[in-house]
Amino acid sequence: MRCWYFSEMAYHPAWEAGLARGTLRVVLPSSNFDPPTAHGLLNRYLDEFALCDEVGLDIMVNEHHSTATCMTVSVPMALAIIARETKRSRLLSLGTPIANRPDPVRVAEEMAWLDVLSGGRLEMGLVKGAPYEIQPANSNPATLMRRYWEAHDLILKALSTHDGPFNWEGEFFHYRSVNIWPKPIQQPTPPVWMTGMSVDTGRLAAERGHVVGPLLSGGTAKPMYDAYRQRAHELGWEAGPDRMAYAAVVGVGATREEGLRRADQIADYVRTAPVVAEPFTNPPGYNSIDANVAIMKAGPRAHRIVKDRQGNPIDHRRATVQQFMDTDTVFAGTPDDVFQQIRDFSIRMGGIGHLLFFGQGGHLGHEDTAENIALFGREVAPRLGELTVEPAAVAAE
Amino acid sequence: MSRSISVAGVSLELEERGSGPPLLFLHPGEGLQPQREWLKLLAEHFRVIAPHHPGWGTSALPDWLMTVDDLAYLYLDLAASEGLEDAILVGACFGGWIAAEMAVRNTQRFAQLVLLDPLGIKISGITERDIADMHAMSREDYVRLAWADPAKGERDLMQLPDTDLAGIARGREAFTRFGWKPYMHNPRLRHWLHRIDLPTLLLWGEQDGIVSTSYGRAWQNEIPAAQMEIVPHAGHFPHWEQPKDFVDRLVRFVNIN
Numbered sequence: 001m002r003c004w005y006f007s008e009m010a011y012h013p014a015w016e017a018g019l020a021r022g023t024l025r026v027v028l029p030s031s032n033f034d035p036p037t038a039h040g041l042l043n044r045y046l047d048e049f050a051l052c053d054e055v056g057l058d059i060m061v062n063e064h065h066s067t068a069t070c071m072t073v074s075v076p077m078a079l080a081i082i083a084r085e086t087k088r089s090r091l092l093s094l095g096t097p098i099a100n101r102p103d104p105v106r107v108a109e110e111m112a113w114l115d116v117l118s119g120g121r122l123e124m125g126l127v128k129g130a131p132y133e134i135q136p137a138n139s140n141p142a143t144l145m146r147r148y149w150e151a152h153d154l155i156l157k158a159l160s161t162h163d164g165p166f167n168w169e170g171e172f173f174h175y176r177s178v179n180i181w182p183k184p185i186q187q188p189t190p191p192v193w194m195t196g197m198s199v200d201t202g203r204l205a206a207e208r209g210h211v212v213g214p215l216l217s218g219g220t221a222k223p224m225y226d227a228y229r230q231r232a233h234e235l236g237w238e239a240g241p242d243r244m245a246y247a248a249v250v251g252v253g254a255t256r257e258e259g260l261r262r263a264d265q266i267a268d269y270v271r272t273a274p275v276v277a278e279p280f281t282n283p284p285g286y287n288s289i290d291a292n293v294a295i296m297k298a299g300p301r302a303h304r305i306v307k308d309r310q311g312n313p314i315d316h317r318r319a320t321v322q323q324f325m326d327t328d329t330v331f332a333g334t335p336d337d338v339f340q341q342i343r344d345f346s347i348r349m350g351g352i353g354h355l356l357f358f359g360q361g362g363h364l365g366h367e368d369t370a371e372n373i374a375l376f377g378r379e380v381a382p383r384l385g386e387l388t389v390e391p392a393a394v395a396a397e
Numbered sequence: 398m399s400r401s402i403s404v405a406g407v408s409l410e411l412e413e414r415g416s417g418p419p420l421l422f423l424h425p426g427e428g429l430q431p432q433r434e435w436l437k438l439l440a441e442h443f444r445v446i447a448p449h450h451p452g453w454g455t456s457a458l459p460d461w462l463m464t465v466d467d468l469a470y471l472y473l474d475l476a477a478s479e480g481l482e483d484a485i486l487v488g489a490c491f492g493g494w495i496a497a498e499m500a501v502r503n504t505q506r507f508a509q510l511v512l513l514d515p516l517g518i519k520i521s522g523i524t525e526r527d528i529a530d531m532h533a534m535s536r537e538d539y540v541r542l543a544w545a546d547p548a549k550g551e552r553d554l555m556q557l558p559d560t561d562l563a564g565i566a567r568g569r570e571a572f573t574r575f576g577w578k579p580y581m582h583n584p585r586l587r588h589w590l591h592r593i594d595l596p597t598l599l600l601w602g603e604q605d606g607i608v609s610t611s612y613g614r615a616w617q618n619e620i621p622a623a624q625m626e627i628v629p630h631a632g633h634f635p636h637w638e639q640p641k642d643f644v645d646r647l648v649r650f651v652n653i654n
Contacts, residue, residue: 027533135533142574146460171460278535284569292566296554 001346001384004092004356005052005373006060006247008070008269009045009078012362013037015272018068023277025067025132032068042071046081048360048369053086055377060092060356062125065136069273069362076110083118091118094193094213094356095125098155099148100137105178107151108158112184120185123211125193126152131287132280142285147172154178160188193245200288202227206239213245213356216270216316218328219309221246225349241346241353248342249324250357251332252375262364262372263332264321269361270329274316331357335379342380343387355384404475408457412447415440418651419484421476421507422447423492425634426516426531426572427543428565429454435640442648446479448472450492452571454564465517465575465583469498476506485651486595489513489636490607491572494582501589509654510597511647512616514605514633516576518587520615528581529607532573542606543633550632590619596654597623600646602631602638624650 014032018024052059061078064070072078075093083091091114096107115122128148134141150170157166157178164179184190193211194201202224205212212228214221225244232239249270251263282295308314308326316329324330331341346352359376360369402409412431420443424430429449439445450468452458462471472495476484486507488496493515500510520527531539544550554562597620601613610627617623626646628635636643 138578140573140577142570142577143463279533283532284566284573289563289566289570292569293559293562296557296562296565297559299555 001241001342001352001387002058002090002354003376003381003384004058004060004090004354005049005359005376006062006356007045007048007358007360007369008062008064009042009072010269010362011038011041011068011071012268014068015268015362019272019275023275023280024069024272025064025276026135026280027277028066028068038071044366045071045360046078046085048366048373049082050085051370051373052377053089055374055381056088057373057377057381058090058092059086060094062094063097064130065133067132069269076114079114079122080117083114083121086121090121090123092123092193092356093125094123094195095127097129097133097137098126098151099144100129100133100139101151104151104154104173105158105175105180108155109180111155111190112159112180112182115184115186115190116182120190122184122186122190123193124190125195126155127193127195131283132276134283134286135280140285141283143172144285156189156192159184159190197221197224198288199223199227203231206231206243207235209237209243211243211245211354213247213354215247215356216249216329217246218307219345219348220307222349225352229350241351244349244352245354245356246345246349246352247356248328248345248358249330249332249361250338250355250359250372250376250380251321251330252335252338252372252380253333254375256333256337259333259337260321262368263324263330265364265368266358266361267319267321267324267330268363269358270324271317271319272362335375338376338380339383342384346387402475402478404478405471407451407459407462407471409451409475410449410455412436412445412449414445414447415443417443419444419446419479419481421472421481421484421486423472423486423488423495424450424453425490425492426568426576427490427634428568430637433637433640435636435643438640438644439636439647442644443485446475446481448475450495450571452574453568458567458571458574463574465495465498468495468575469502473499473503473506481506483508485509485511485647487511487513487647488515490633491516491576491581493517494586497586497590497593498583500595501586501592504593504595507595509651510593510595511600511650512597513600513635513643514602514608514613515599515616516581516608517583518590518616518619519579519582519584520587520612526580527608527612530580531607532577545602545604545630545632545638549638550634587615587619590616591621593620593622595622596650598647598650599623599625600635600643601625601627602633602635603627603629604631605633607633 017032018028061075063072063075158180165177168175194205197214197217206228229239249266251259253259314323328345331338359372449456493512494517540547540550617625631638
C-alpha cells in the first residue's frame with residue numbers, strides 16, 4: 001500500500017461564521033476572509049507537505065472553490081511549489097475538475113509541465129468534482145459527464161500525441177491545432193486517477209485501467225470496488241489493489257488518547273465540509289434519475305447520512321470521533337491501532353492499494369500536524385507498504 | 398387523450414383535448430401538469446395540442462438536442478406535421494421562451510401569440526438579474542416566489558409513485574440542460590422580437606417573483622403588436638393559479654383578433 005498525505009489547506013478561522021450562516025461554501029462572502037491570516041496558513045500548510053518527503057510519504061492535493069473549507073484553488077499551482085520542495089514523493093493531483101474547466105488543452109499542458117518539473121513524479125486525477133462546485137464554475141450539470149468524458153479523452157490524446165497538431169471538433173470542445181509543449185516524461189501519460197463511489201464509476205474506470213478512489217465513503221464503496229474488479233475480469237485482466245484507493249482521516253499519537261484527539265480535531269473538517277446551502281448539494285443532472293428518485297423519496301437532507309458497520313445511520317455533521325471510526329472514515333490511535341484498522345478495512349474492501357490520508361484538517365496545529373505526519377510516515381506507512389492483501393476473488397459469472 | 402408522435406426523429410408524448418380553433422400550448426419548466434384545471438377549461442374552447450417537451454414526461458431527449466433553438470425548430474416541424482392553420486401559439490414560462498423563438502423565425506401557421514410570464518430575454522445590466530436564480534434557492538423559497546398562494550404550489554413528493562418522481566427528475570434535468578447558461582435566456586433574442594408579426598397578448602401574474610411585471614413591460618416594448626394584461630392573485634403560473642381568469646382573457650383576446 002502507498003500512503004498519500006493530504007490537506008485541503010482549510011481556512012478554519014471562518015468556519016464559525018459559515019456554520020452560523022448554514023453554509024461554508026458558494027455563498028459565504030469573503031468578508032469572512034483575512035488575507036494576512038491566510039498568508040501564514042498557506043505557507044504553514046506548504047511546509048507540512050514538504051515534511052512528507054522526509055518521512056517517505058507521497059502527497060496528494062485537491063482543489064475547491066468559493067469555500068472556507070479549502071484554500072487551494074488550483075492543484076497545479078500548489079503542486080508546482082511542492083514539486084520544488086520535495087525530491088522523492090510522488091505527487092497526486094486529485095484532481096482537476098475537468099468538466100468545470102473551459103479549456104482541457106490547458107489542463108493537459110499544466111499536467112505535462114508538472115510531470116517534467118517533478119522528474120516524472122506526477123499522478124493525474126481527472127475528477128467529476130463535488131456538486132457544490134457546479135455553481136462557482138457555472139458549468140451545466142445536465143451535461144457534466146458528457147463534458148467530462150470528452151475532456152478526459154482530449155487530455156489523454158493531447159498528452160500522448162507527439163506528431164501533432166491534431167484537430168478536435170467535439171460536442172463541447174473545439175481546437176484546430178492541438179500540439180502541446182512540453183510533453184510529459186511518463187509516457188504515454190502520467191497514471192490516471194478518478195474519484196467516485198458508484199458502480200458505474202467502478203466499471204468505467206476499469207474499462208480504462210484508471211485508479212479509482214472514493215473519499216470518506218466507508219464500506220459503502222465496496223460495490224464500486226467489486227464492480228471494478230468484475231469489469232476488469234470481464235475484459236480479461238485482474239484488477240489488483242494498486243487500482244483501488246481510499247481517502248480517510250488519520251490521527252496517530254504516541255498514545256491512543258493522543259491519536260484520537262488529533263483525529264477528532266481533523267474530523268472537524270469532515271463535520272464542516274457537508275455544511276452547504278441546500279440548493280447547491282444536488283444540481284439537476286449531477287446525480288442519475290434513479291438516485292434523484294431515491295433522494296426525493298427519502299425526503300429533505302436524508303441523503304447526506306452514511307452508515308456504520310452495523311448499518312446505523314451516522315450524520316457526518318454531528319458525529320463523534322468514535323462514530324466516524326465506526327464508519328471507517330476515521331482511523332485513529334497508536335501506530336499499531338491505525339495499522340490494524342487500515343489493514344482490516346483493506347481486507348473488507350477486497351484489497352486497497354492506496355491510502356489517501358487527511359492528516360491535517362483545519363484546527364490541528366502545526367506541531368500536532370508535523371507529529372502526525374512523522375508518526376504515520378515512520379511507523380505506519382512502512383508496515384502498510386509491506387502489506388499484501390490478496391485481491392478479492394471475482395464472483396463466478 | 399395522450400398520444401406519441403415522432404417529429405424530426407424525436408419521439409414526443411402529447412396531450413390533445415377539445416375541438417375548435419387549434420391551440421399549441423408549450424409548458425413551463427415545471428412541466429405540463431395536465432391534471433390541473435387549466436387544460437379542461439381551455440379544451441372547452443379550443444383543440445388544444447400540448448406536447449411534453451423533450452426530456453419531460455416520457456418525451457425523448459436525444460443527446461444532440463441541446464438548445465432552445467432546437468426546440469423552436471422542433472415545434473415548427475410539429476405545427477407543420479399536424480397541419481395547423483391559423484393556430485394560437487401559447488407558451489408559459491420556459492414554454493414562452495420557446496414560443497418567442499418560434500415566432501421570430503416563422504409565424505406562417507399561427508394567427509395569435511400568447512405569452513404567460515415568459516423567460517428568455519435579457520434586459521438589465523451585467524450584474525443585475527432579470528430572472529430569479531431558481532437553482533440557487535431552496536424549493537420552499539422557489540414556491541414562495543413562483544406562487545401567489547404557495548400552498549397551491551407545494552407537492553408532497555414522498556407520496557408520489559416512482560414513475561412520477563422519475564418524470565419530475567427528468568424534467569428538472571432537461572430544464573437545466575436548456576437553461577443553465579446563459580441563465581434562462583438567449584442574449585440575442587431581444588434583438589429579433591421586432592420580427593414577431595402576430596397580435597400578441599402578454600399575460601402576467603401580478604405576484605410573479607421569478608420574472609416581474611416590469612420585465613413583462615420590456616417584452617411588450619419589443620414586440621410590435623403586443624398588449625399586456627396583469628392577472629391578479631397569480632404568480633409565475635397564472636394558468637394554474639387562476640385557470641378561469643386565464644381562459645377568459647385568452648378567449649376574449651382571440652375573439653377580438
